[in-house]
Amino acid sequence: MKQKEQPVDKVWRRYLRTRSVKDRNELVVRYGQLVHTHAARLSKKLPAQVSYDEICSAAFDGLIEAVEAYNPEHKAKFETFCQQRINGAVMDWLRGLDPQSRTVRTFEKKRLGIRERMDAETGRPPTHEEVARRMGVTQDRYDHLCRLSQLGKEVHFSAMEPQKERNGRGPSRSWDIGDRRGDDPATGISREMLTEYITRGLSREERLVLVLYYYEELTMSEIGMVLKLSESRVSQIHKDILQRLRHRFGHTLTEELVA
Template sequence: MPSVSERTTKKPVGKSKPNGAAVAVAVESTELADLPIEKVWRMYREDPSDTIRNFLMENFLPLVRYTAERMHTRLPAEVEVEDLMSSGLFGLMDAIDAYDIERGVKFETYCTQRIRGAIFDELRAMDWVPRLVRSRTAKVERVRKQFEMETGRKATDKEVGERLDVDKEEFKKICRDARPVGVVSLNRKWFETDSSKDVREIDVVRDKRQENPVSRLQRDDLKLLLTKGLSRAERLIIVLYYYEEMTMKEIGITLDLSESRVSQMHSSILARLKAQMQHRSKEF
């Protein structure tokens, strides 16, 4: 894989590039370190100078190493983590140029996806499965076929490892390295739109921190179904216990009832709801 310095020579003239893993930061950038990062982003949107850009590169450079090292654990040992970092740097640069703080997405979340996408793109562009890995895989398959021809049954991993004269851990590594990895570019077009900007994979990545609107509607419908036909106090007990996760004692204080009374009402409500659900199941 070409180094960062080699690849930057292929980029259009006029766009700033990192010079290796260490990004040089102008003297004026020392003042940026004293500012809130949100203010730095807004300054960069107004004036995308090399000084601010280099400061942001240096500030978020650890994300590149962290992402590259995590991805490296799932790749063959022949793939160098430094090569992954070199590709990841370009993802960081693209993320800095495209990031919009007004969208409310944390840069770390947005940037990590861009870094991964850049690394995946590079792995797709090159033949990332080295010859040594392919050679080992082919040898394993030959041994399996030969064993099956000789014995009439499929060989176990232990038997294949013994014929290859490798220990259990080494054989596991050979199989792991040969396992195909699904590589998808996050910059790939997801679907076209009428506007000039198409929707990409990264635009539809699920944010697990946000509740699914469909799940929210289903949750509300279930609440309505469960509380239908109940008195106000009974509805409150269900809502406070199952939705607000309050204890029986806390509910009793809220409704001015004893804890034992709340527990008694709760048991009665559940029995009625069970009978109601059994009756309604006949409708389906």
């Protein structure tokens, strides 16, 4: 027979008293949906190279830290407290993927600014030696930071073409290959315009329910966690919205929303 799950408040009291790893892990499992909700939203905004599972892994590190650091005496709800920890852990992980330090980024920004000013002053592109002198750094230091600034940068395939092909007027070798699996940008713009039109006149809460359900593809339970509402309340809001919109737009509404 399956053992009945203990109330989360009881697990919290026991963990705060004993600090056992077993109770901590049970709390992490109980609040795991917060991680998946956060990762689902974030994965839609990040490049395809950053996978959903990788975001979840970093987010779970933040959730573990949140459980270990939480103090209920501060009167903050754990769900609110842990969101900052989860987000911070994911941001720290993403920053770790960036090969360039702040020093390199500052150097590159200053270098490009000086190059533009010297180009305007002299009417020609300045040499590396001239830029280094204007920046007040040694040539070795300048060359070293230039090399670091190129690390991790994307190189377009067109840069691999012979110089005469790139500068000529004739047809050049085409490296731009369309991704048939990719989304058409026009589709995204059309959906945004459609969403704006359909949700006109709705409250902010009602707009969020529609967007999170149809476009972000969250469940009613996940939407409730985001908006701090019960699942039944979210379902009722969704039902009320559809009834009002069907009265305005007819029975094609659902097809438009999921198109």
